[in-house]
Amino acid sequence: MFSKTCEYAFRATILIATASAAGERLGLDAISERTDSPKAFTAKVLQQLTRAGILLSQKGPHGGFDLPPLMAKRVKLSHIVKAIDDDTVYRGCGMGLKACNAMKPCPLHDHFEKIRNDLRTMLESTTVQSLTVGLENGATYLKR
Secondary structure (H helix, E strand, O other): OOOHHHHHHHHHHHHHHHHHHOOOOEOHHHHHHHHOOOHHHHHHHHHHHHHOOOOEEEOOOOOEEEOOHHHHHHOEHHHHHHHHHOOHHHHOOOOOOOOOOOOOOOOOHHHHHHHHHHHHHHHHHOEHHHHHHHHHHOOOOOOO
């Protein structure tokens, strides 16, 4: 449903928010290792998230990426999706057709439209901070 880039962005953002809440600033190597994602690809994703204002970045020997708790409470998963994939996840056809709409629907259109609407609701109501709780208490994982 999400692009690989968006999946990496979710993982990196949640990891950074969790580390920031513990007073830690993470660098590219740590983020790449802890999310099990390729370093070069992770750098590209982090750059996009920083440009979108989702993450804070600081250069230098004590540099790294931050997402302070107050910001993490405001950042919704929909912000990450918009920064990485624009809004294509809300418009895509369930069967991959180039043009699919109510006027010329694919066989899955009506079913998939409901799923897309539910997905939008979930992404717009879920904050990054709410997803850090599971990482902090060991109930959820970013790497297996």
